[in-house]
Amino acid sequence: MTGRYSRQRQSMRIAMWFLLLPVIILTVAAQTRDPLADLKLPNTTIVSVETVAAVTTPGKTLPAYRKVVGVIKPTSDSDINFEVWLPVEGWNGKFQGVGNGGFAGNINPAEMRVPLARGYAVAATDTGHKESFMTANWALGHPEKVIDFGYRAIHEMTVKSKAIIQAYYGKAPQRSYFNSCSNGGRQALMEAQRYPADYDGIIAGAPANNWTHVMFYGAFIQQIMLNDAASYLPAKKMKALEAATLASCDEMDGLADGLIDDPTRCRFDPAVLLCKGTETDDCLTASQIETLKKLYAGVRDAKGNQLVPNLVPGSESGGSGWGSWISGSAPGKGNISLLAMQFLKNMVFENQNWDIKSLNVERDLKFAEQKLAQVLNATNPDLSAFKKRGGKLIVYHGWNDAAIPAGMSINYYKSVIAKMGQRNSDTFLRLYVVPGMHHCQLGPGPNQFGQGSGCAPCDAKNDIITSIEEWVEKGTAPDALIATKFKNEATRKDPVRSRPLCPYPKVARYKGSDSLDDAANFSCVNPK
DSSP states (O other): OHHHHHHHHHHHHHHHHHHHHHHHHHHHHHHHSOTTTTOOOTTEEEEEEEEEOOEEETTEEEOOEEEEEEEEOSSTTOOEEEEEEEESSOOOSEEEEEOOSTTOOSOOHHHHHHHHHTTOEEEEEOTTOOSOTTOOGGGTTOHHHHHIIIIIHHHHHHHHHHHHHHHHHSSOOSEEEEEEETHHHHHHHHHHHHOTTSOSEEEEESOOOSHHHHHHHHHHHHHHHTSOGGGOOOGGGHHHHHHHHHHHHGGGGSOOSSOOSOGGGOOOOGGGGBOSSSOOTTSBOHHHHHHHHHHHHOEEOTTSOEEEOOOOSSOOOSTTTHIIIIIOSSTTOOHHHHHHHHHIIIIISOOTTOOGGGOOHHHHHHHHHHHHHHHHOOOOOOOHHHHHTTOEEEEEEETTOSSSOTHHHHHHHHHHHHHHOHHHHHTTEEEEEETTOOSSSOSSSOOBSSSSSOOSSOSTTTOHHHHHHHHHHHOOOOOOEEEEEEEETTTTEEEEEEEEEOBTTOEEEEOSSSOTTOGGGEEEEOOO
16 A cells, blocks of 8 residues: 555656646746847847857957847938947946947947957947948938937937846946047047936047038048149158158257147248259149148138138158048048048038039038038037036047047037136046047057057056046046057057157146156146
């Protein structure tokens, strides 16, 4: 009897096990189910979610991450593609958004890898179209896509990315940062102005924030270079031009170091380069000198008032200098002019057959501003809402940026000071203007300070990201940053020179002893 009852009890336990098995399976599945699998967000489709394995290369480790690909459609003509990368392990509890250059049109993985390697959840977007960053054909007849490009896409990416972070980690990011350059710098300032709650700390590099003016600066250059064949200033002349500007102005700061620390004080006369006989690469013709004078004068109206800041002397040579942005490989092929033509044809006049010969800068700039400034320009100096919620903003710009004159950032900084007052502005805003630096980086001067390609060392003095983190999270306001020039810019190896970057308007001055190549031998002072 005992054996029979024992067998019955065993049979009942087995039966109960099979009855409970589906519940157990469902419970385990629920515990291990991907929290992103069924995520629903307004106007958003999650296209894919995958795990990307960790990658280790010499000197750098990219951690394993969850890659979320999505599309946002706030309007019927919107198609905002975005990606969010979520560290599987070692998340620092923060979020960083990155932006785009030119007319956007793509998601750049290189821009995302740096913050990911530092433990950030990171997001990027193509801003609503897939096309080369040098073209704007997508804009023709698509005003909603222009709005997406102008400001909506970055905001939508930010809101959706934070929701994805919340779903994956079970909590929102503790802090959110945005870091980008060029058009990305414009996007950064647009966020601070339009959506002050999106980010706690914002770094805006070489911002094309006055977009209409930047584009008309490019159109102005195009018009000059195509005026006649003799007006064209070829790239092969840039070494001689740079040598002449340095000979004229390098020692204004008391040092012969190959850098003009404040080019606005330089009174360079291009006539010193006039060819005395046969034209060579070491001299300029009379027509080329006239072109150069116009470039140094900047875009002006009929009364001589400056509409767009001018180019400044110094650091004209090099692949990232005047040769690529101003001269190009032939007349009309400078990058800033090519971008300007895309803007004028596809956004302003909406006519791809529009001819530069019909351009009247003063008249047409007014038309462009009336039509597009509200959508594309990030020039509002009232940052009180951003400041009120504790936001911090760092702007940087290369003095010798040929794509976007540094005067544009200086003008915006001054407009904020005029609106909000110096003391008030100092609590949340810094501007650094970098001697010898070209567009976003590169150039003959020290130009690496953690702005885009990583940091070494990663401390608040040498790294702009750490600097803004400490300002936001600890209340430690940045003073001088240290910029470094590397023998190998690509690998950031073999440092050859360092200099302090002083908060504008201060400048670095040599203390009078020891090496000129060591930042420790300089101090930041008010200009005389």
